[in-house]
Amino acid sequence: MAERITFYLACTVCKNRNYHYARNKKKEYKVETNKFCSNCKKHTPHKEGK
Numbered sequence: 725m726a727e728r729i730t731f732y733l734a735c736t737v738c739k740n741r742n743y744h745y746a747r748n749k750k751k752e753y754k755v756e757t758n759k760f761c762s763n764c765k766k767h768t769p770h771k772e773g774k
C-alpha cells in the first residue's frame with residue numbers, strides 16, 4: 725500500500741490555506757503553483773505544506 729499524506733496549498737500573499745489534497749509521498753510536485761486565491765480574489769503563487 726502506498727503511503728498517502730494530506731497536503732495543503734497556501735497562498736504566499738495572504739497565507740490562506742486554499743487547497744487540500746492527498747497524494748503519494750513519493751510523487752514529486754512543483755513546490756509553487758499559481759492558483760486562484762478566494763481571499764485575494766486573484767491568482768497568486770501557492771506553496772505546498774503539510
Ligand SMILES: [Zn+2]
Nearest residue numbers: 735738761764
Ligand atoms: Zn491570498
